[in-house]
Amino acid sequence: MTMTPQATMTAEQASAFQETFARLVANVEQVLLGKTFVVRLGFVALLSEGHLLLEDFPGTGKTSLARAIAQSVAGTSNRIQFTPDLLPGDITGVSVYDQRSGQFDFHRGPVFSNILLADEINRASPKTQAALLEVMEEGRVTVDGITHPVDPPFLVIATQNPIEQAGTYRLPEAQLDRFLLKASIGYPDHASTLRILEGAGVKAHETEVAAVITAATVLDMARQARTVHVDPSVNDYVSRLVDATRSVTEVRLGVSVRGALALLRAAKTLAAASGRHYVVPDDVKALAEPVLAHRLVLDPEAxxxxxxxxxxxxxxxxxxxxxxxRQAV
Structure with missing residues (x-):
C-alpha cells in the first residue's frame, strides 16, 4: 500500500502558525518574566512532540513554566518530586485487586497528564528514571503486561540541580537522548526582578493564565510543523554538523542519528514559529546547542x-x- 505524502506547509499556514505561537509565548511570559528564549524552547519541544530538560538552580520558575504551558493549551499538568525512595509505580500507576469484581483495576499515576514536571529527576534511582523511558518515547505505559496510552499532547519537563550532586543518580545517555532539548532558565534580569517583587503578594501557584488554544489545536500545529520544507542543502548541513561531533578529540561519544532527527524536527517547528514554511541554516544554528550538547559524552580528562x-x-x-x-520551494 502506498502512502500519500503530506503536503508542504504553505506561506499562509506559516503566518497563522507564527501568530498563534507568539500568543502562546506572550501568555506564558505573564508568569515567567524576561525569559522569552526558554519559553519559546518549551513550546518548540511541545509542538515537535519532544521533551525538555531544564538544568537549573531552585527557585528559577521551573514549576511555573510547566503550569503556564499546560494552562495555555487547556491541558492538565502534574508534578512529581523525585526522591531516592520513589518507585516506578508511583509514576506510572499500579494495578489494584478489587475484591468485589475479582479483577485488577489500574489506578493511573501522575504521568497521565498533558504536561508532566519531573522535578529533580536525577534524585531517583535508575530503575525509577527508566519508568519514564517508554512513555517519553512511545506515549504509553505498560503495567502488568497491559498497555495504557497517554492522551496527547504529552510533554515532560524534567529538572535537575547542577550544584547538589550528593545522593543523585546521573541520567544515563539513553535517557538524555530522549530529551529533545536541554536548557536553563537562569535568574531574571534587574527589570524583571523588580516586576516580580511588585507582585510579591501573589503566590506562584495562585497565578493562572488563560487558555490560548485547545489540546486539539496543539496536535494540529504539531502535524503542520512536520510539513515544513527542508532543502537538501540544509539536510546536508545537519549531517555534516552531527558527523563533526564524532571526530572531536575531547568527545568520547558523538551525536546519534536520533540527535540529527531531533535537530531537524525542532528546526522545522522554529521555522514555522518564525513565520516561514521552510527551514534556513539559522534555525539549525539557533537550536544546535540546546538539541545537541546534552547528547555528547565527553572524555573524562577533557x-x-x-x-x-x-x-x-x-x-x-x-x-x-x-x-x-536555498533551492526554490
Missing part, C-alpha cells in the same frame, strides 16, 4: 580540564560552513 559540551557545539558551528543558498 571534563576535568573544563571543556564543556556547549563550547564544543559552539566551536563546531564556527567550523562547519552552512549552505550559502
Amino acid at each position: 571534563e576535568f580540564d573544563g571543556v564543556t559540551a556547549s563550547s564544543i557545539v559552539s566551536q563546531l558551528l564556527l567550523e562547519t560552513a552552512p549552505p550559502s543558498d
Whole structure:
C-alpha cells in the first residue's frame, strides 16, 4: 500500500502558525518574566512532540513554566518530586485487586497528564528514571503486561540541580537522548526582578493564565510543523554538523542519528514559529546547542580540564560552513 505524502506547509499556514505561537509565548511570559528564549524552547519541544530538560538552580520558575504551558493549551499538568525512595509505580500507576469484581483495576499515576514536571529527576534511582523511558518515547505505559496510552499532547519537563550532586543518580545517555532539548532558565534580569517583587503578594501557584488554544489545536500545529520544507542543502548541513561531533578529540561519544532527527524536527517547528514554511541554516544554528550538547559524552580528562559540551557545539558551528543558498520551494 502506498502512502500519500503530506503536503508542504504553505506561506499562509506559516503566518497563522507564527501568530498563534507568539500568543502562546506572550501568555506564558505573564508568569515567567524576561525569559522569552526558554519559553519559546518549551513550546518548540511541545509542538515537535519532544521533551525538555531544564538544568537549573531552585527557585528559577521551573514549576511555573510547566503550569503556564499546560494552562495555555487547556491541558492538565502534574508534578512529581523525585526522591531516592520513589518507585516506578508511583509514576506510572499500579494495578489494584478489587475484591468485589475479582479483577485488577489500574489506578493511573501522575504521568497521565498533558504536561508532566519531573522535578529533580536525577534524585531517583535508575530503575525509577527508566519508568519514564517508554512513555517519553512511545506515549504509553505498560503495567502488568497491559498497555495504557497517554492522551496527547504529552510533554515532560524534567529538572535537575547542577550544584547538589550528593545522593543523585546521573541520567544515563539513553535517557538524555530522549530529551529533545536541554536548557536553563537562569535568574531574571534587574527589570524583571523588580516586576516580580511588585507582585510579591501573589503566590506562584495562585497565578493562572488563560487558555490560548485547545489540546486539539496543539496536535494540529504539531502535524503542520512536520510539513515544513527542508532543502537538501540544509539536510546536508545537519549531517555534516552531527558527523563533526564524532571526530572531536575531547568527545568520547558523538551525536546519534536520533540527535540529527531531533535537530531537524525542532528546526522545522522554529521555522514555522518564525513565520516561514521552510527551514534556513539559522534555525539549525539557533537550536544546535540546546538539541545537541546534552547528547555528547565527553572524555573524562577533557571534563576535568573544563571543556564543556556547549563550547564544543559552539566551536563546531564556527567550523562547519552552512549552505550559502536555498533551492526554490
